[in-house]
Amino acid sequence: MRVRKRVRPQEPKPPHVSEAHEGKPVYEWGVAACVGLSAVLAVCGQIFWATSVLAAAAIVSAAVRLVLREKSPWKVRSIGFDCFFGFALGIGLLATYASIMLL
Secondary structure, three states: OOOOOOOOOOOOOOOOOOOHHHHHHHHHHHHHHHHHHHHHHHHHOHHHHHHHHHHHHHHHHHHHHHHHHHOOOOOOHHHHHHHHHHHHHHHHHHHHHHHOOOO
């Protein structure tokens, strides 16, 4: 008669959290501060400056990601994804503001 060894169930491994490998909190808080400043400026009626702050934050974040690549403090997805959407958001915000002012 053969005796089977009792197999213990393995402890479940914690899921891989990608945020642990992306971005630096200090930089992200800086971007959050820009968004907060933009909101305050918008409430105060300074729409141009609110839009400019958001656009500048997006363009600077995209440029930082493009220049520093893997060492960048701002990481969301791939380098191409981050740069495309950062530049598109910044330029798009400025173009939208300009088109509204030209109406």
